[in-house]
Amino acid sequence: MNHDTRRPGGTTDVVSTHAVFGAPCWVSLTTRDQEAAEAFYTAVLGWRWRSAQLGDRFRVAVVDDTPVAGIAAVAAMWRTAVAWTPYFAVRSADEVVARVRERGGTAAVGPLSFPPGRAALLADRDGAAFGIWEGELFADWGNWRRAAPTFIRLHTRDAFDAAIFYGEILDWASDRPDCCEVRYEGGEVVLRSEGDVVARIGSGALDAAPDPALRPHWQVHFAVPDPGACARAAERHGGGVLSKGDDEAVLRDPDGARFTVTARRLR
Numbered sequence: 001m002n003h004d005t006r007r008p009g010g011t012t013d014v015v016s017t018h019a020v021f022g023a024p025c026w027v028s029l030t031t032r033d034q035e036a037a038e039a040f041y042t043a044v045l046g047w048r049w050r051s052a053q054l055g056d057r058f059r060v061a062v063v064d065d066t067p068v069a070g071i072a073a074v075a076a077m078w079r080t081a082v083a084w085t086p087y088f089a090v091r092s093a094d095e096v097v098a099r100v101r102e103r104g105g106t107a108a109v110g111p112l113s114f115p116p117g118r119a120a121l122l123a124d125r126d127g128a129a130f131g132i133w134e135g136e137l138f139a140d141w142g143n144w145r146r147a148a149p150t151f152i153r154l155h156t157r158d159a160f161d162a163a164i165f166y167g168e169i170l171d172w173a174s175d176r177p178d179c180c181e182v183r184y185e186g187g188e189v190v191l192r193s194e195g196d197v198v199a200r201i202g203s204g205a206l207d208a209a210p211d212p213a214l215r216p217h218w219q220v221h222f223a224v225p226d227p228g229a230c231a232r233a234a235e236r237h238g239g240g241v242l243s244k245g246d247d248e249a250v251l252r253d254p255d256g257a258r259f260t261v262t263a264r265r266l267r
Contacts, residue, residue: 022089109121119134129217150221153218230251
């Protein structure tokens with residue numbers, strides 16, 4: 001399955017997606033104020049912006065000519081939370097939504113048609129929100145996966161139960177060609193695609209009981225040269241610092257969306 005994808009400079013790449021299905025393919029911010037969000041992330045992360053094919057409410061962030069993330073000013077219209085959300089590439093949005101419901105998850109929005117594809121916002125059975133995308137990708141996936149300074153990690157109460165849920169709906173570790181591999185490494189469930197780590201799922205120590213106070217969520221991480229500088233910029237531009245370490249900081253934007261900046265290698 002091949003797709004033609006327009007790059008920021010106007011050239012066209014043929015993107016082979018046969019190995020993409022089941023893997024994270026994009027991250028997007030659902031917000032209320034598109035202009036304010038663009039100004040904040042430009043100040044904090046140095047992003048540039050371009051239009052998206054999906055309409056006036058959608059914009060794409062670019063770093064070094066690589067599309068890295070999106071903004072969707074639809075939180076009020078869709079009545080969804082302001083948040084960063086990872087999207088997984090799927091063959092059939094309808095089939096995945098049905099699987100989610102069968103396994104105790106929920107469908108908040110969609111599937112909706114957004115030429116050149118279809119999308120849905122979902123939640124797993126512990127309430128962690130995520131998205132799915134069926135259709136042409138927003139960027140050359142191999143380039144986005146390797147060059148974009150983005151990584152996702154699920155913080156949940158039971159990593160193994162979560163891995164089973166996502167594995168069943170996204171065909172992880174299945175007999176489909178080029179499916180994602182799932183392994184337990186370094187105290188976390190690790191998702192690999194074509195040998196690369198593309199996501200992690202963690203729930204604390206292996207022998208520890210699930211934390212009932214934890215609110216399961218997918219956390220989006222961005223690699224930056226100086227997390228401290230990003231934290232200071234976030235505070236100057238109406239955001240906040242929720243936690244900060246030597247090489248990582250958890251920030252919130254002015255609308256309340258949380259994200260992590262890190263100086264560490266994300267993979």
